[in-house]
């Protein structure tokens with residue numbers, strides 16, 4: 001636990017002034033940093049959109065089921081915190097690195113709560129695409145109760161409570177960071193049981209278009225610094241490995257990941273990056289950063305020991321919490337249900353519950369995007385290092 005943090009100014013240690021920042025450690029362990037006005041934080045606020053990878057409690061506020069039960073949250077918060085992990089998520093580490101509080105979930109904001117430093121609109125289970133798109137494609141997707149466009153509607157409804165005039169909003173958002181994603185993982189998950197890569201590839205341009213549309217609308221609302229993350233190497237994901245369940249050795253790479261599913265994500269991420277480039281060219285006043293979640297995560301599966309994880313052709317891919325052979329996952333006995341088991345040391349596991357990662361993994365991904373090299377271009381330099 002850090003009690004006192006010494007940090008240098010944004011121009012690095014060679015500039016003469018060293019700012020000493022006093023931090024108050026709250027019961028939950030997050031740092032709240034008091035910074036002198038002479039050295040304002042790089043971002044005034046963070047606004048986040050996404051799914052369970054970054055939901056800090058929106059879905060849990062509506063459905064008092066998972067992840068509202070143990071062992072969710074057991075490692076860090078010591079109680080279920082509405083996050084689909086044993087501890088903090090990438091977005092928590094990012095907020096901490098920039099000296100901001102953890103983002104309050106939009107659906108459980110209470111009167112008088114401080115919302116000026118950012119709000120989280122991410123909702124576990126959200127798809128990038130609207131339900132009607134799946135209907136048009138005759139795809140029965142149950143997860144699409146909320147989509148990215150719903151989250152954008154929430155943001156538009158919320159906006160007048162934080163700024164009134166266009167001038168006020170513009171100057172506030174000029175110093176705010178907007179994250180659009182990761183989103184699209186649930187759209188992809190809905191197709192995984194079909195085990196049909198062609199079907200997945202058909203979906204890719206639609207997901208990219210939905211993310212692009214939302215990004216455009218946020219720019220219209222006044223956002224000038226945005227992040228669009230790509231998707232993860234799902235071919236290494238415990239849940240995908242268990243569902244695809246291939247007995248053909250040639251379907252796996254030398255590390256144990258499904259070649260075709262990682263190949264699909266590479267294809268999807270390339271399309272997303274192209275769409276981002278188009279947005280940049282059309283909006284020259286705006287900075288859009290791509291977060292390479294694929295690269296930041298795949299390296300962990302390729303050299304698990306180097307990052308403190310257990311290794312072994314199966315062990316590397318086992319979920320810490322759940323039940324099922326050999327990957328510790330089955331859709332019927334989900335983490336948090338009474339028949340599921342939990343590993344004794346989650347910090348040795350990359351995967352938490354099948355679809356989601358452990359806090360240890362999220363921490364490494366956050367370090368990789370905040371401190372480099374998995375962000376293009378980099379964000380403003382963070383005043384704090386991710387411990």
Ligand SMILES: *[C@@H]1O[C@H](CO)[C@@H](O)[C@H](O)[C@H]1NC(C)=O
Pocket residue numbers: 196197198199202
């Ligand atoms: C896979 O999906 C494509 C596109 O939807 C379809 O044409 C093809 O028949 C499917 N293949 C199998 C084996 O179901």
Ligand SMILES: *[C@@H]1O[C@H](CO)[C@@H](O)[C@H](O)[C@H]1NC(C)=O
Pocket residue numbers: 129206207209210213
């Ligand atoms: C994106 O926006 C365009 C223009 O408003 C619309 O026609 C299209 O359906 C949208 N695409 C998705 C996937 O939401």
